Amino acid sequence: MILTQQLTKHYGKVEALHELNLNIEKGKVFGFIGPNGAGKSTTMLILSTLLEPTSGRAYVAGYDVCKEPKAVRQALGYMPDFFGVYDNLKTTEYLEFYAAAYHIPPEKRRSLIADLLELVNLSNKADSYVDALSRGMKQRLGLARCLVHSPEVLILDEPASGLDPRARIEMREILKELRKMGKTILISSHILPELAELCDEIGVIEKGRLIACGAVDDVSVGTRGISVMEVKVLEKHDHALQLLEAFPYVRRLDDKASHFRFQFTGTESDKAALLQKLIDAGIPVVQFGESKENLEDVFLAITEGVGN
Amino acid sequence: MKDFFSNPLIVKEMRERFRSKRSFWILGTYLFVMGAILLGFLYITEMNTYMTPGENRDMFLMMAAIQYAMICFIAPALSAGAISGERERQTLHVLLTTHLSPGRIIISKLITSLAFIFLMVVATLPLYSFVFLYGGISPQQLSLFVLFLAMNIIFFGALGIFCSTWIKRTSVSTITAYGLAFFFVVGTGLLCLFIGMLLTELYPDKYLGDEVFNQLGLQWLASSNPVYVMLSILGESIGPAIEPDVTPWLFFSVVYLILTIVLIMWSTYLLHPVRKRYWGWKK
Numbered sequence: 075m076i077l078t079q080q081l082t083k084h085y086g087k088v089e090a091l092h093e094l095n096l097n098i099e100k101g102k103v104f105g106f107i108g109p110n111g112a113g114k115s116t117t118m119l120i121l122s123t124l125l126e127p128t129s130g131r132a133y134v135a136g137y138d139v140c141k142e143p144k145a146v147r148q149a150l151g152y153m154p155d156f157f158g159v160y161d162n163l164k165t166t167e168y169l170e171f172y173a174a175a176y177h178i179p180p181e182k183r184r185s186l187i188a189d190l191l192e193l194v195n196l197s198n199k200a201d202s203y204v205d206a207l208s209r210g211m212k213q214r215l216g217l218a219r220c221l222v223h224s225p226e227v228l229i230l231d232e233p234a235s236g237l238d239p240r241a242r243i244e245m246r247e248i249l250k251e252l253r254k255m256g257k258t259i260l261i262s263s264h265i266l267p268e269l270a271e272l273c274d275e276i277g278v279i280e281k282g283r284l285i286a287c288g289a290v291d292d293v294s295v296g297t298r299g300i301s302v303m304e305v306k307v308l309e310k311h312d313h314a315l316q317l318l319e320a321f322p323y324v325r326r327l328d329d330k331a332s333h334f335r336f337q338f339t340g341t342e343s344d345k346a347a348l349l350q351k352l353i354d355a356g357i358p359v360v361q362f363g364e365s366k367e368n369l370e371d372v373f374l375a376i377t378e379g380v381g382n
Numbered sequence: 383m384k385d386f387f388s389n390p391l392i393v394k395e396m397r398e399r400f401r402s403k404r405s406f407w408i409l410g411t412y413l414f415v416m417g418a419i420l421l422g423f424l425y426i427t428e429m430n431t432y433m434t435p436g437e438n439r440d441m442f443l444m445m446a447a448i449q450y451a452m453i454c455f456i457a458p459a460l461s462a463g464a465i466s467g468e469r470e471r472q473t474l475h476v477l478l479t480t481h482l483s484p485g486r487i488i489i490s491k492l493i494t495s496l497a498f499i500f501l502m503v504v505a506t507l508p509l510y511s512f513v514f515l516y517g518g519i520s521p522q523q524l525s526l527f528v529l530f531l532a533m534n535i536i537f538f539g540a541l542g543i544f545c546s547t548w549i550k551r552t553s554v555s556t557i558t559a560y561g562l563a564f565f566f567v568v569g570t571g572l573l574c575l576f577i578g579m580l581l582t583e584l585y586p587d588k589y590l591g592d593e594v595f596n597q598l599g600l601q602w603l604a605s606s607n608p609v610y611v612m613l614s615i616l617g618e619s620i621g622p623a624i625e626p627d628v629t630p631w632l633f634f635s636v637v638y639l640i641l642t643i644v645l646i647m648w649s650t651y652l653l654h655p656v657r658k659r660y661w662g663w664k665k
């Protein structure tokens with residue numbers, strides 16, 4: 075459904091994307107993860123026909139983004155990371171405007187808009203002015219907006235940014251609903267646990283390069299030879315800190331007062347050696363093991379892993 | 383007309399613009415001020431001399447000048463925020479992903495931003511009936527004058543739209559639009575005078591007095607100055623006497639129409655997110 079080949083974008087001298095290859099199949103939800111400035115929004119702009127790539131090709135629903143923008147726009151709903159709404163328009167009028175802009179016949183609009191508002195839980199706000207809605211409501215309205223022409227592909231740039239935890243969960247429920255409807259979704263986020271539950275696949279991008287891509291389980295720390303360890307000691311905290319810092323395979327040591335957390339790049343026997351070393355030094359170790367991985371760690375581990 | 387009301391952008395803009403009370407206050411204030419000036423002027427002249435209806439042109443000239451000045455001030459300002467305003471409100475990207483083509487967006491924006499000023503001009507027409515009473519102007523002149531105003535409104539509107547597509551910020555775009563409008567309204571006239579005088583200085587034996595202004599180039603320059611054209615329509619003259627080969631308002635209309643079309647097409651080109659390359663070669 076979404077395919078990019080050697081997609082490259084330069085802003086002047088800045089290389090925002092470097093030969094990006096993506097392939098997202100129909101009906102899949104693809105999570106796009108990367109630190110600030112990685113090139114997520116840039117990719118999405120190119121796919122939404124709003125930005126011209128410097129080189130390379132991109133296809134949405136089989137149409138070339140540069141050559142057949144009309145067809146791409148019909149197949150695609152794009153929600154930017156930041157977007158505004160118009161003043162002096164009511165929610166229904168706002169949606170009606172976009173419905174008309176997508177050439178939806180007037181007689182169908184009313185029921186369509188009611189359905190969309192129902193989907194995003196805004197039915198009770200149908201007659202409010204859009205600029206009086208809260209941030210989370212605007213975000214949901216924006217989502218309804220990109221569904222007016224029932225596109226097959228959705229490109230959502232950080233749909234959950236600026237939402238409180240409850241609103242985030244609501245947004246996730248809506249997206250799950252959309253997944254059930256068989257839409258192909260490309261979604262970017264910084265908040266990783268949010269993606270884990272929702273996405274079939276994730277892609278990690280950094281400095282314009284895709285550095286890991288695959289099913290959520292595959293893109294784990296282990297596959298890249300890095301593991302996240304947790305160590306807890308009862309006493310001699312400072313001594314333990316010194317030892318850990320001195321150990322060759324320990325990186326990004328995080329002293330969390332009660333315990334330590336770090337990335338470990340060595341083998342299993344190196345781990346044993348580390349434990350032995352701590353015990354030889356007479357430090358009372360109560361916990362030594364791999365931390366229960368969460369995506370946060372994946373994110374930190376992978377993105378830093380390539381940078382160094 | 384059906385297309386007009388089914389154009390989503392026009393419907394939306396009209397809702398946005400005319401729903402706010404502000405628009406009506408502006409219109410009301412404007413009519414009030416115009417009326418007050420007119421009546422005040424009448425009152426003062428009546429005090430000094432007895433005015434015979436049918437002979438006083440001053441009043442019409444004054445009304446025309448005020449109206450023209452208003453257009454110069456308002457038309458660029460109304461349209462200079464049309465596209466950059468969408469950009470600043472971060473709604474432009476979304477707009478461009480719909481099926482509305484850049485050309486359609488530009489035209490609809492032009493129409494809606496100028497609708498208000500057209501409304502203002504039409505609303506002042508009854509005031510002109512007063513002026514008619516005092517005469518000095520023929521209906522032909524008046525209709526020509528209204529057409530002239532319309533041409534100016536459209537041109538300044540296109541100028542504003544162009545600046546607003548070209549420049550990211552509304553504030554900068556408004557200033558630029560004013561600057562360019564100033565060039566067209568005042569600059570062309572000054573340029574014409576300057577070149578004329580320079581030529582007389584340089585070749586005193588060739589041109590005697592104001593004859594230089596009958597040069598074709600200078601004639602054209604003068605005819606593209608709206609103030610000169612407006613006065614010639616109203617049967618007044620300003621600056622050196624010129625005996626034009628082409629009727630000034632005809633020349634003016636053709637030139638400004640072409641300029642307007644160029645500006646609109648250029649804006650459309652600029653608004654395309656992914657610009658087609660009509661020239662050059664890309665691998």
Ligand SMILES: Nc1ncnc2c1ncn2[C@@H]1O[C@H](COP(=O)(O)OP(=O)(O)OP(=O)(O)O)[C@@H](O)[C@H]1O
Pocket residue numbers: 085088089090108109110111112113114115116117155
């Ligand atoms: N309009 C622009 N002009 C110049 N450089 C730009 C422009 N937009 C983005 N960039 C650069 O391109 C790179 C990628 O930016 P992009 O917005 O795609 O990042 P992102 O992954 O969306 O980041 P974030 O998580 O902060 O949204 C950055 O280095 C940025 O500085």
Ligand SMILES: [Mg+2]
Pocket residue numbers: 114115116155231
């Ligand atoms: Mg971004």
